[in-house]
């Protein structure tokens with residue numbers, strides 16, 4: 001079922017969902033199942049699975065582990081199919097521009113269609129570590145907008161190279177990223193908003209936001225989008241702070257602000273367990289307010305470990 005239909009069916013009730021990262025180095029999927037199992041009691045209508053362009057792996061040379069190489073982290077579509085089958089829940093693969101040609105994307109989408117995956121997040125992807133700016137893959141898309149357009153065309157039965165097949169074609173529901181504190185490369189929130197509107201006008205069906213820690217940013221962002229006449233669901237992304245290092249890392253990587261009160265609470269923690277608890281409590285407060293404010297879904301960035309998301313969901317769903 002499409003994400004937008006799940007939201008319609010919920011009739012104003014806020015839904016619960018979360019995002020998973022494929023296990024490192026193609027390790028057993030059991031690790032993921034162990035993290036999904038405790039969250040299924042909160043009945044997520046959908047689960048996202050990320051795609052990563054960069055994974056560091058060691059290569060073996062003369063019986064020893066030698067220098068690191070990077071490669072695409074495999075598994076997104078396979079994991080989506082496995083989770084869907086095992087838990088009877090919709091899964092949302094994150095489809096990237098970076099690292100893929102348009103042909104490769106088309107193959108991936110055809111696979112998704114065969115596997116009964118009806119939703120996807122269309123994303124550009126970040127710059128690789130050695131790049132200063134995102135460099136499009138030759139034969140791939142430069143911006144998420146191009147990817148949205150490709151999926152929309154495919155939904156009409158229009159494939160690459162002029163191939164047309166209009167019966168039994170895909171009907172993907174398309175999610176795109178939105179940034180309440182603007183995307184890190186955008187010169188201003190206004191410009192970034194324009195880019196988001198282009199994605200919606202091209203056919204995006206819903207938005208999932210970058211993490212934020214001050215709900216005011218989300219509500220203002222929703223107001224700005226609505227003022228442009230756009231009424232598609234805007235799903236807030238929530239990340240519970242889990243380690244002290246997040247205080248530096250999150251603002252640095254995502255160019256987002258952390259409220260002073262949160263910083264002080266985390267800084268005063270004596271142990272990792274205390275930090276995790278502060279993160280849980282902050283996310284619960286954020287979630288309650290977002291629910292009251294009419295957020296259609298609360299989407300948690302679990303980063304692999306579900307104990308904190310379970311603690312949050314237990315209070316809310």
Ligand code: FAD
Nearest residue numbers: 050051094123124125126143144177183186192195208210
């Ligand atoms: P775009 O919408 O293409 O925008 C990228 C930048 O280009 C923005 O600054 C925008 O303002 C600007 N822009 C857009 N169009 C134009 C144009 N025509 N001319 C000039 N500038 C333009 N990354 C991953 O690698 N894997 C994931 O699984 C993943 N999941 C994510 C999930 C969510 C909910 C979010 C919010 C982000 C996720 N990301 C993921 C990160 C995302 O890939 C990065 O934030 C990336 O840098 C931008 O992606 P985008 O789809 O927003 O890009």
